Amino acid sequence: MSRSYLFIPGNTPNMIQNLDVFESDAVIIDFEDSVMSYDKDAARILIKNFLQKFHEQVGNIYIRINDVENSNFESDVNDTKDLHIAGYVLPKASVEAVNTLYKICNGLDIIPIIESPLALLESQKIAASKGVVGLLFGAEDFTKEMGIERTLEAKELLYPRSHIAVVCKAYNIEAIDTPYTAKDDETGLEQDAIAAKQLGFTAKALIHPNQVDAINRIFAPSPEEILQAKRIIKKSEESQKGAFSLDGKMIDLPIIEKAKKVLEKAQKYGL
């Protein structure tokens, strides 16, 4: 359960050194698009050495490896699967690709990226695959494959976002929204994140550390939500009933479970 997944290029020592500084709940060290082909082995060496020495400093770390068709795929996994990482983010996901990764990744978590129309249609099966703990929406590649322009308003993303959010909820895994690429547009970032949360996303990926605060705030329960959840749990404990009334509204088991999740999140994030 993380609110923010911060991408950091795997070949940038000054950024890697500060993984724990940016306060992102999870970090995705990138071996794929942000690392040029000639630098991929250097990135693996850097990350291996760094995580062997500094693993206690950093918490929830994922590595975005190269896709299963790429010649670096196996090296990316074999060089890192024994490190202290939470798992892998898998680009160009398909059921077969997830299964291929699962066989060699020592049971680490897998977060497939849904970034093609076919993957979107397959997303239920991908979500149900072994090792998958969440789906990450990749809007840049998705819109490219669709032959449509990605806009800041993101109306063109409404359907794939809704679909992914529903699938993730159905399979009880994390729904991670695509990064907002206008890194200096704080207002746009907030609007985009709120829209994703409204659709059911539980987290958002980011491409710049300066976006972490806003994402953590938006995907955390608000003070009002926490207060209401506390009231629901208190009334539930006092009434000893499966359903009861609070402020004139009926409260039943799903609402009580939701309130518990809110308090669980609040506790986790120290709110």
Next chain:
Amino acid sequence: MGQNISITKPLINSIDELFGFIDMNENKNLSFHHHLRNGDGVINYVLQHYITKGITGLNLYPSSIFPAYTSILTLLKNQQINNITTNYCNGSVATYISENGLPGTFTMQTHGGRARSIQEGLSKIDIAFIAAPYVNIYGDAIGYDGKNCFGSMGYAVVDSEYAKITVLVTDTIVDEPISNPEILGKNVDYILKVDSIGDNSGIVSGTTEITKNPIGVKIAKNTSRLLHELGLIKNGFSFQSGAGGVSLRVTKDVKEIMKEQHIKASFFSGGITKYHVDMLEEGLVDELFDVQCFDLEAAHSLKRNKNHHAISASTYANPTNPAQVIKDLDVVILGATEIDLNFNVNVTTDSHQTIIGGSGGHSDTASEAKVSVIVSPLIKGRLCVIKERVTTITTLGKNVDCLVTERGIAINPLRQDLIEKLKDSKLKICTIEELLEKAYHYTNKPKNMIKREQIIGEIEDRTHDIIDYLYQK
């Protein structure tokens, strides 16, 4: 009622003509201000004459030395300079002095200390050459008008008052009276007309933009949270933040808190930028006390806004001046090249002992502000900013209260009151020793490369105490 009588000043049209009136060999203590920073054209223009004439035994008192002041390097190489007293030194002159020293003494003072020293006669100025962008025939001058306006003339005021001979060097002379002049005609002896005093776009030297670097942003966020938790951001508070990228980000974050909580500050002081001007114009602060403008937006604001005041270095930070502005300062945000376990701060030399800066107002404001906050990345490149002992002490640790880094905040143990206020804080408060250990975990402990054999200069605090020495690298 008495009547002010203005007397026109001798107008000189060339440096040769000027030295028809002044004996160069009798007047070798020369002062300059640095308001035009790297765009200054006056220092090189004047000193070229001394180079040409081969005058030796010069003693220079520039308020700062910037890389563009290449004539000083020539004079040094020609062995024409005995002593230099300044507040900041950067560029080829700084490198030369770091490697060679001077025949006499290289003294680094603070801005307030310089004003005090001149007033008390410890620094005896024979000729003050004052670049002035807008002058009238009576010798009155302001810095915030004219084609090369640069804003406040704060550092030059005391020179004009105490120098044996004061020469205004200008490219703009008018006949009309000037209201509220910064330099008073009664203190001026000559007006030297030149084609240009320099390029005022050069005042924007260094970082004067809000940082977007994520480490800088994190440090700024930690700082504004710290100030908030200490209860320092409240109605009527006063603040100084300078022009560094992180300091300006702190200012931005503090501004957000002020707007959210409807807080208005009483004054901002020191070096002023467009960001401080914006806050004045948005009604978030009552007054700006400006000893130096860091951009032209600030210079233009001085002309149009009656609550934006140009002040002299003495009014700014002279410890013996009862009207000293910074004695009422609540918070100052400062940078550091190094800080040590006793909270001594170095902004004068790098870790290889090359002179790269100087106090400016660092020690002045840290000494006077109720809370002084140093902001710095804990790890710069591959080195920790914290040392067991700084290479050079610019500001004494007893005057430094907080160190804010991206990995935690250290409070000087001398400030138990602050530590007590922060005991329940969610901020990462730790000792400076703990911060050092965190950094060493990444960088390991560097070898000590400092040589302390040949003294080449001294660090004079605003109290006149010599608090450290500069050593040949």
